[in-house]
Amino acid sequence: MKTMLNSALKSAVVALSLLCLPVVAHAQDALESITKAGVLKVAVPQDFPPFGSVGPDMKPRGYDIDMAELIAKGLGVKTELVPVTSANRIPYLTTGKVDLVISSLGKNPDREKVIDFSLPYAPFYNGVFGPEGLSISGPEQLAGKVVGVTRGSIEDLELTKVAPATADVKRYEDNNGTISAFLSGQVELVATGNVVAAAILEKNPPKKPLLKFLIKNSPNYVGINKGETALTEKVNAIITAARADGSLDAISKTWLGAPLPASF
Amino acid sequence: MAYQFDFSSLSGYGDLLAKGAGLTVSLTVVGGLAGVAIGIAGAWARSRPVPVLAPVVAAYVEVIRNTPFLVQLFFLFFGLPALGIKLGEFQAAALAMVVNLGAYSTEIIRAGVQSIPRGQIEAAMSLAMTPLQIFRHVVLIPALKKIWPALSSQVVIVMLGSSVCSQIAAEELTFAANFIQSRNFRAFEVYFVVTALYLALSILLRWLLSRLGQALFERRRHG
Numbered sequence: 341m342k343t344m345l346n347s348a349l350k351s352a353v354v355a356l357s358l359l360c361l362p363v364v365a366h367a368q369d370a371l372e373s374i375t376k377a378g379v380l381k382v383a384v385p386q387d388f389p390p391f392g393s394v395g396p397d398m399k400p401r402g403y404d405i406d407m408a409e410l411i412a413k414g415l416g417v418k419t420e421l422v423p424v425t426s427a428n429r430i431p432y433l434t435t436g437k438v439d440l441v442i443s444s445l446g447k448n449p450d451r452e453k454v455i456d457f458s459l460p461y462a463p464f465y466n467g468v469f470g471p472e473g474l475s476i477s478g479p480e481q482l483a484g485k486v487v488g489v490t491r492g493s494i495e496d497l498e499l500t501k502v503a504p505a506t507a508d509v510k511r512y513e514d515n516n517g518t519i520s521a522f523l524s525g526q527v528e529l530v531a532t533g534n535v536v537a538a539a540i541l542e543k544n545p546p547k548k549p550l551l552k553f554l555i556k557n558s559p560n561y562v563g564i565n566k567g568e569t570a571l572t573e574k575v576n577a578i579i580t581a582a583r584a585d586g587s588l589d590a591i592s593k594t595w596l597g598a599p600l601p602a603s604f
Numbered sequence: 605m606a607y608q609f610d611f612s613s614l615s616g617y618g619d620l621l622a623k624g625a626g627l628t629v630s631l632t633v634v635g636g637l638a639g640v641a642i643g644i645a646g647a648w649a650r651s652r653p654v655p656v657l658a659p660v661v662a663a664y665v666e667v668i669r670n671t672p673f674l675v676q677l678f679f680l681f682f683g684l685p686a687l688g689i690k691l692g693e694f695q696a697a698a699l700a701m702v703v704n705l706g707a708y709s710t711e712i713i714r715a716g717v718q719s720i721p722r723g724q725i726e727a728a729m730s731l732a733m734t735p736l737q738i739f740r741h742v743v744l745i746p747a748l749k750k751i752w753p754a755l756s757s758q759v760v761i762v763m764l765g766s767s768v769c770s771q772i773a774a775e776e777l778t779f780a781a782n783f784i785q786s787r788n789f790r791a792f793e794v795y796f797v798v799t800a801l802y803l804a805l806s807i808l809l810r811w812l813l814s815r816l817g818q819a820l821f822e823r824r825r826h827g
Contacts, residue, residue: 488773492786510693510773511783517771520678524685526693526772 370564371415371571374439378417382408383438383563386423390538390595391444391462391560403595404442404560407461410587411440411562414578430455433563440575441563456566458575460559463592463604466495467556469522469537469549470529476552482507488518488527495531498555523547531555534596541597551601559604613790614797617780624780625801627694631776632763632809635701639762640755642702643709647747648739650710651717661710668707674768676700681772697769697776705762712754716747749821756813760806767802777801 374380384404385392392402400421412419422438429443433455446464447457468487470476476485479502487503489496491511503509510527512518515536522530523545530549537549562579564572582588589599614621649661668676681696691699720743728742748755770779781798785791 491782496786511779512773513771513782517773520682521773524682525690526681526685 369570370439370568371574374415374417374571379420380408380412380415380417380440381420381422381438382412383422383424383429383432383441383443384408385426385429385443387425388444390535390542392423403462403591404444406591406594407562408440408442410582410591411442411575411578414581415574430563433565436565439571443563444560445563446558447561451563454566456564456568456572458562458564458572459579460561460604461579461588462560463534463557463596463601464560465554465557465601466498466531466533467554468499468529468531468552470552471547472550474528474552476529478553479503482529484508485529486510486527487529487531488512488521489531490515490518493532495533495555499531502555522549534598538596538598551598554601607792609793610790611793611797613788614784614793617784617788620780620784621777621797621801624775624777625805627774627776628763628766628805631694631698631701631766631769631774632759632805634698635705635762635766636759638702639705640709640759642706643713643755644744646706646710647713647717648744650714651743665707665710668704669711673700673704673765674771676704677768677772693769693772693774696772697766697774700769701762701766704765705758708758708762709755712751712758713744713747715754716749716751717743719750720747745821749817752813752817752821756810756817759813760809763805763809764802 384400385402386394386400388402390402391404392400395401400423405421408419408421422432424432424438424441424443426443429441429445430451432438433441441455442461444462444464445451445457451457468476468479468482476482479499483504483506486508487499488510489499489512491513496509496511499509510521512521515532518527518530518532519536519540521527523540525547529552532549534551537551540549562575564575579588583600592598592600646661646665649657650665652658677696677700680691680700681693684691684696724742724746725738728738733742766776767778769776770782773779775783777798781794785794788794
């Protein structure tokens, strides 16, 4: 039984390495072939608003889609959007089905072994949010304040580490409870993700959750195949230019309801 | 595959569980006392042909008995601040339990009140007792005695129902369980212990209520 399993495992490894072969074969200059084809194939999410979702017109829309258009414009080509899931977005890139992954992709050492990353293009963080006029710039200032958070979330774990003992942390069952507690005034501040804050802002409530300070920052990057230096440099140049001329800020305001954070 | 129990993962959370159980008990004491008091007043109001009061109490009973406790709790906690009434999580939870038990106990006590024979009341009237004296001695005490087991059960149900107060961040026993579970990921052990605690609290509460019933009613029969 064990040997059978072993041999099955071996054949699986062989099959997987065969699947990886096209990656090596693909390693020509991607920038050149994109320019030649006049089309930039981009892996985008379609199940992760506000980064990527299907709009009422059945077309994909969101931060990542606008970002894909911005890069294509910078390259002077058209886009071809390829919907992916979070599980298959990297394989789509490494097998050459797409040229870029713009799919709310965070950077981590495991991923860096497989693909390259551009400069960050979208803020993805959690922090403490509160209404205008309340001056809080760090965890130590939470002393005596009532802060709502979703129990067991990453914000809860991080906030518990940094909040002073006199901060009154109220833990709700889910994001809706946390949001309701904030909007109804049961808590002064909430610790949550910027995407959740954007979802609240979208409803245009009388009390707007504005970022007071960051807890944990893990921005999104464009994923590019390893060794595509020319393409990476070009994408980075487009992102830098977009940050300088305010067009990236505009995308952030459209989809996240807030400009890029100062520390971005 | 056999599950490996690891109750040592709960060490260090004893305080939190004790605090949680303490809050569950406080909520139950407040909810039970005030709820039954409202029930007695409600049953009195419904048993008299008062033009305005009886329908108002009837509406209260029907609204509360036909809506979920959790929704009532959210209404008080998340809804009322919009009207400028901000209740903390303990106040909201206690109020929700009082209002809830008040409606149920109104109906339970009313059933007891209705079971008092007409002749018994007429006998009291012929003795020139005041309406309040009649209600207290001739109607309420015998009525409570009859429905005491049902009322006790309802109080226990409300105590167990307080577990949903964790939803508004009231840090009672279930909140403690959920919190610990989100930190050590040992759901089975945590809920095992909390189930045992709830069971112990229920048994204790039933015993106390049955002793209270004996003290209130048995002596009177002979006295």
